[in-house]
């Protein structure tokens with residue numbers, strides 16, 4: 001699915017703003033059949049949870065309704081009219097006037113609905129979007145809905161970040177021609193000083209395809225014809241970490257002089273390859289420095305915000321980070337486009353976080369029930385996961401910033417059934433994208449001895465909290481075990497290894513001369529201890545601190561108004577550790 005854009009043949013209208021809002025408990029059975037009787041208005045894009053003061057809304061479990069009126073431009077007659085939701089978390093049903101026009105499951109990938117018949121050009125319609133926040137054993141991410149003694153529904157889940165929901169990304173109304181370009185895939189290579197561009201254009205009907213490659217100044221540097229082909233860019237400028245360069249593939253669907261459709265797809269020319277225990281970008285070993293992040297800010301929840309986007313990337317640059325992981329779900333497309341333009345490397349993760357009943361099972365790492373079984377995470381869970389991988393790769397395949405897919409965070413890779421669950425997913429991801437390496441982030445309970453899936457992947461990403469959750473306050477002992485642990489992974493699998501999470505909760509303003517957990521000095525010294533170990537392991541290819549910034553979680557005795565492992569506070573103020581990371585990463589500069 002192409003991102004909607006305004007092109008010579010396509011129009012685009014943004015539907016962000018204030019929408020009427022109500023929860024299902026406050027409206028009748030079919031609220032989409034009339035204007036909602038509500039005083040509430042919700043901002044789009046934003047999660048709805050923190051907008052209102054009413055706890056019944058914040059803690060609501062089930063469907064909510066967003067509604068507004070929309071006018072379809074008169075000039076769109078003869079065109080296809082589409083609604084596009086950049087995300088609706090976690091499931092949506094869309095109504096135009098009284099009619100259900102489409103639905104979608106999965107909270108972090110976009111979907112599009114053809115409303116040409118339901119909303120003809122020139123008409124004004126009532127648009128109602130029902131959004132469901134419920135997580136079950138067959139959703140990605142998973143969860144469980146329970147009932148309290150007095151019949152209130154509650155949502156439990158196996159990840160710590162707050163289950164923000166609603167329309168947290170933009171909504172669009174757009175038009176495309178009926179004879180149209182459906183999709184574009186660009187895969188690049190390098191040969192000598194030339195860029196090789198393999199492209200594939202899917203169309204809705206057979207017509208001639210014309211392509212041109214434009215450089216950053218708009219000059220044509222290659223052209224060709226046909227729905228698939230290979231072009232060569234002489235004297236190519238590569239997309240490099242820290243030195244982005246983008247070309248446009250301008251695609252036209254034509255019949256002689258008639259242009260049916262036209263769309264420009266940005267891309268960068270770069271290669272990614274795992275060789276031995278290295279990750280090579282453009283043939284050069286790359287060392288990741290950066291963070292696991294979250295889409296999380298006060299009031300907006302997971303709502304996309306361009307100001308935070310710009311500021312977060314400024315802070316990444318300030319601290320010397322060259323990369324981040326989209327923990328634990330695909331981020332707004334604007335984020336990836338920004339990374340493309342600014343040369344930041346991305347590990348693109350699915351929303352498959354919490355496929356692990358052992359995380360609740362105490363220190364053994366084995367839950368009250370097996371994680372993978374017909375009653376727990378089963379074939380239906382896996383097909384939801386499959387569908388999600390399809391949608392993620394379809395959305396993000398053309399981003400040069402994305403160098404690796406992470407298909408799960410902390411699954412129970414130590415349990416029986418993990419291999420049967422993951423092998424088909426790995427196969428699918430490789431079929432959908434043979435060009436990028438695959439990884440998953442391994443949980444503490446998964447050890448080099450008991451992990452059952454790491455050999456299926458290309459890169460080992462390890463989440464570890466030695467010195468925080470274990471050996472709390474004892475960095476000397478932690479250092480010993482961390483080193484043993486990481487060397488164990490490197491030895492058993494012989495693959496490149498990176499730390500995908502390490503971190504310590506820190507309350508800004510807490511200070512201590514001793515190794516005192518929660519103090520700013522402890523976070524700094526904990527990270528330094530980790531770095532000493534990483535620097536002793538030759539197979540090490542990167543470090544992503546957990547987390548870039550403090551973020552909101554569900555309530556819990558481990559959390560003080562959220563997870564405090566941020567190197568920046570939730571409002572992006574640096575803690576002490578930020579300055580020492582800045583020193584280290586500025587000197588590493590993408591190399592070890």
Ligand code: GCB
Pocket residue numbers: 159160161328409410463501546563565
């Ligand atoms: C983890 C999870 C991450 C949590 C983190 C923590 O292992 O992957 O989502 O936020 O630990 O701070 O507990």
